[in-house]
Amino acid sequence: MSSIRSLTKKRLFLPIFSMLLVMLINVIYDVACGNPPLGFFVITIKNAVLYGRLIDVLNRGSEIAILAIGMTLVVSSSAGTDISVGSVMSLYAGVCCMTLAGFGEVNVSQYANPLLLGIGAGLLVTCICGLFNGFLVAYMNIQPMVATLILWSAGRAIGLLLCNSQIVYVRVPSFQKLGAYTGFMPTPIIVAAICIAIAAVILRFTALGTYIQSVGINKKASRIAGFNSAKIILLCYVICGLCAGLAGMVATSRIYSADTNNIGLNMELDAILAVALGGNSLGGGKFNLAGSIIGAYTIQAITTTLYSMGVSSAQAPVFKAVVVIIIVVIQAEPVKEYFKKVSSKRAAVKEATKA
Amino acid sequence: MEDNVVLKMQGICMTFPGVKALEDVDFTLKKGEIRALMGENGAGKSTLIKCLTGVNKFEAGEIYLDGCDAPVINKSTMDAQNKGISTVYQEVNLCPNLSVAENLFIGREPLTRMGTVNRREMNQRAVQLMKQLDLEIDVTQNLEDYSLALQQMIAIARAVDMESKVLILDEPTSSLDDKEVAKLFGMMRRLRDKGVGIIFVTHFLEQVYAVCDGITVLRNGTLVGEYQIEELPRVKLVAAMMGKDFDDLAAIKQEGSGDKQKEELVIEAKGLSHAGTIKPFNLDIHKGEVIGLTGLLGSGRSELARAIYGADRAQTGTLKVKGNEVKIKNPIDAMKLGMGMLPDDRKAEGIIGDLSVRENIILAIQAKQGILKKIPMAKQCEIADKFIELLQIKCASRETLIRQLSGGNQQKVILARWLATNPDFLILDEPTRGIDIGTKTEIQKLVLKLANEGTSLIFISSEIEEMLRTCNRMAVLRDGTKVGEIEGHEMNQMNVMKVIAGGEQNE
Ligand SMILES: Nc1ncnc2c1ncn2[C@@H]1O[C@H](COP(=O)(O)OP(=O)(O)OP(=O)(O)O)[C@@H](O)[C@H]1O
Ligand SMILES: [Mg+2]
Numbered sequence: 103m104s105s106i107r108s109l110t111k112k113r114l115f116l117p118i119f120s121m122l123l124v125m126l127i128n129v130i131y132d133v134a135c136g137n138p139p140l141g142f143f144v145i146t147i148k149n150a151v152l153y154g155r156l157i158d159v160l161n162r163g164s165e166i167a168i169l170a171i172g173m174t175l176v177v178s179s180s181a182g183t184d185i186s187v188g189s190v191m192s193l194y195a196g197v198c199c200m201t202l203a204g205f206g207e208v209n210v211s212q213y214a215n216p217l218l219l220g221i222g223a224g225l226l227v228t229c230i231c232g233l234f235n236g237f238l239v240a241y242m243n244i245q246p247m248v249a250t251l252i253l254w255s256a257g258r259a260i261g262l263l264l265c266n267s268q269i270v271y272v273r274v275p276s277f278q279k280l281g282a283y284t285g286f287m288p289t290p291i292i293v294a295a296i297c298i299a300i301a302a303v304i305l306r307f308t309a310l311g312t313y314i315q316s317v318g319i320n321k322k323a324s325r326i327a328g329f330n331s332a333k334i335i336l337l338c339y340v341i342c343g344l345c346a347g348l349a350g351m352v353a354t355s356r357i358y359s360a361d362t363n364n365i366g367l368n369m370e371l372d373a374i375l376a377v378a379l380g381g382n383s384l385g386g387g388k389f390n391l392a393g394s395i396i397g398a399y400t401i402q403a404i405t406t407t408l409y410s411m412g413v414s415s416a417q418a419p420v421f422k423a424v425v426v427i428i429i430v431v432i433q434a435e436p437v438k439e440y441f442k443k444v445s446s447k448r449a450a451v452k453e454a455t456k457a
Numbered sequence: 458m459e460d461n462v463v464l465k466m467q468g469i470c471m472t473f474p475g476v477k478a479l480e481d482v483d484f485t486l487k488k489g490e491i492r493a494l495m496g497e498n499g500a501g502k503s504t505l506i507k508c509l510t511g512v513n514k515f516e517a518g519e520i521y522l523d524g525c526d527a528p529v530i531n532k533s534t535m536d537a538q539n540k541g542i543s544t545v546y547q548e549v550n551l552c553p554n555l556s557v558a559e560n561l562f563i564g565r566e567p568l569t570r571m572g573t574v575n576r577r578e579m580n581q582r583a584v585q586l587m588k589q590l591d592l593e594i595d596v597t598q599n600l601e602d603y604s605l606a607l608q609q610m611i612a613i614a615r616a617v618d619m620e621s622k623v624l625i626l627d628e629p630t631s632s633l634d635d636k637e638v639a640k641l642f643g644m645m646r647r648l649r650d651k652g653v654g655i656i657f658v659t660h661f662l663e664q665v666y667a668v669c670d671g672i673t674v675l676r677n678g679t680l681v682g683e684y685q686i687e688e689l690p691r692v693k694l695v696a697a698m699m700g701k702d703f704d705d706l707a708a709i710k711q712e713g714s715g716d717k718q719k720e721e722l723v724i725e726a727k728g729l730s731h732a733g734t735i736k737p738f739n740l741d742i743h744k745g746e747v748i749g750l751t752g753l754l755g756s757g758r759s760e761l762a763r764a765i766y767g768a769d770r771a772q773t774g775t776l777k778v779k780g781n782e783v784k785i786k787n788p789i790d791a792m793k794l795g796m797g798m799l800p801d802d803r804k805a806e807g808i809i810g811d812l813s814v815r816e817n818i819i820l821a822i823q824a825k826q827g828i829l830k831k832i833p834m835a836k837q838c839e840i841a842d843k844f845i846e847l848l849q850i851k852c853a854s855r856e857t858l859i860r861q862l863s864g865g866n867q868q869k870v871i872l873a874r875w876l877a878t879n880p881d882f883l884i885l886d887e888p889t890r891g892i893d894i895g896t897k898t899e900i901q902k903l904v905l906k907l908a909n910e911g912t913s914l915i916f917i918s919s920e921i922e923e924m925l926r927t928c929n930r931m932a933v934l935r936d937g938t939k940v941g942e943i944e945g946h947e948m949n950q951m952n953v954m955k956v957i958a959g960g961e962q963n964e
Contacts, residue, residue, distance in 0.1 A: 307831060308831050309829075310828055312823060315809075316820060319811045320808070320809050322805055323806045323807055324809065327788070327820045327824055328789040328824030328825060329824050
């Protein structure tokens, strides 16, 4: 009993708990339908690539996971969210595909410019977007939500303008590869893993984490103690822009086209939710990157589960909302207090009966 | 409950994770009594108060309040206020981005007939309230525009205006000057004569003997005793608090420790100023010298130091550090030149509340080393442990969050942060604020030791006596202008007071 209680105090308990909850729903559903009970976890090899619901979650969840990295840092340092990331993803798509297609063409099967130039240009633009957001927040003291609202609406529109309001296809295998498979492994999983690993290494071996948290908790005191608070906040927004670009890269390659109307649509909400599910306070300060990542995959797991249950993509958001409400309420302070009270009361009763 | 008792607490127990903060503590307050609640840092004074006002939930014990038949348990501070307990907490907890008037009337705003807030009446009443305290300030300005001391006065005014049975003041005088303290005492005596019971927490012993009728002493979360003021002279009070004999008035300064003015110059400020806070001033500081900055509240003594350190960027003038002219835009520039500054507003500019004691201590060294050179964990722990030991910081472990420490212990952590950087020039703005008398003497000794080892210091304190004990030279400020310097045999209480008040000019 006491070991369970000490477990619930661990910082990663709740995100992991939510994840397990979603998995459990899968098991119950499978049993109810007469499928093998552990269908969710079965990984098979079909057509020489990995296949299965779990793989699907990891694959499709890549974009959210990458976005969650940047979003976590932004939330921590500036106590606000960057709502432009979805839009910036689509801007990346426009810039990258137009560069590769050579401006003007809308359907190419040959690069007009080298692949790396296309990706580089796209990422550069998204970093500039981050710089713009960060400048408004850190130096102009504009509320993050308002500051990023500008690119939230403008980013997608610029992308659309760039593509002459058309879907630009780049039908080149090396471009598609980033959204397809490397060997038997879906490439997005590898990309996300690399991004997460780099973030983890940076946080582990530099003092960035301390800087960001310190600024997020108390900006004035951090300045007196020698941190340049504005620069740190700016940096977080640039990282967030870069992450949006990388997520856009995966999303674009998946459909080997710049569908600027749809790429990254409403992704910012998933990213913010991932941060919240990870047990991070949206009020800034302390953060927990591992939690956000688990949160990201949990959200994808919910979506995948719903689809596998045959819920249509139009209805899915409703069910998703219900699941999210349950998970968020479980994490809420008053509910935690209540459970603590119940368990301590039970312990007291036990003691009394023993005596 | 006896007739003239307004508040009685019995057998209060309270535990924080890993800390037994209060154990079986009793507390009695009579009507029309001012009772001092005394104890070392971390003794449990603030915790006891927070149990009373509903901030902390205590595990055992009962609270009786005059006018309530059953034991009361306050669920929230609002609840306590409605029952007639008003409180000024140790850390000012008003809203910095609301106006002074709004802060004064939060939760009890005068309304118009339409049910909206009557701003005109609110502002008028605020002005009156401020007048009672001789404060002529613009009540429509945001609270954060005023100094910590003024904020403290505003918090006091708010509590006093609430017509309560019990008034609690948790270290209200920690950043006030003698003049403000006198005003506060006047007000406290008036309330006492009206029958209000007052709990007064302070680390200034003179203040206890100036206004209090009784003393309750806590030590390590337990009650030492409840006394009448006559029963407990100063020496006995100190012994009761510390659990051992201690002479807090012993001389610590060795005379004739060499003429520091012959040493090399570390800081040369010429015509430095910051609009609105400090007019152009000149100041030279030699190696190993302790300079005191003194002056009335709002005279610009903190602002002078801040302009040197770059906390407020100086707009005119030149600054030379060790002979080289430098430009300081941000504190980090100053730190790279070997400076450090302990700010006076601990909550707003000192602590990083949600970080641990360890992280708070290594913060400034880390900032100096830069983002890429993370201090290895083992080294961080070593530094933290060293200072926890050296300054006797009372915390459950080095990983305890700093906001969970008592006020005085938080102050020690911030001090440790700067000591850890081994500065050549250190600004200490009210370093002993909220620190108990035993440790206060230790810190004064530490200042002298640092100076002997060649560190130059600026020492700012509202206690003149404390500065006389540590400083080689004192600069006096009035209305944002440096009006003179006092040194050597001229440095005595009388003289300093005279110059501060504006009798004569020494320049
Ligand atoms: N929120 C908290 N969480 C954990 N421990 C706490 C918390 N608040 C206080 N404590 C602990 O309780 C003890 C008593 O603290 P308290 O603030 O009452 O001291 P105090 O007598 O007011 O000291 P000071 O003179 O420094 O203000 C301290 O050891 C402190 O570390
Ligand atoms: Mg206290």
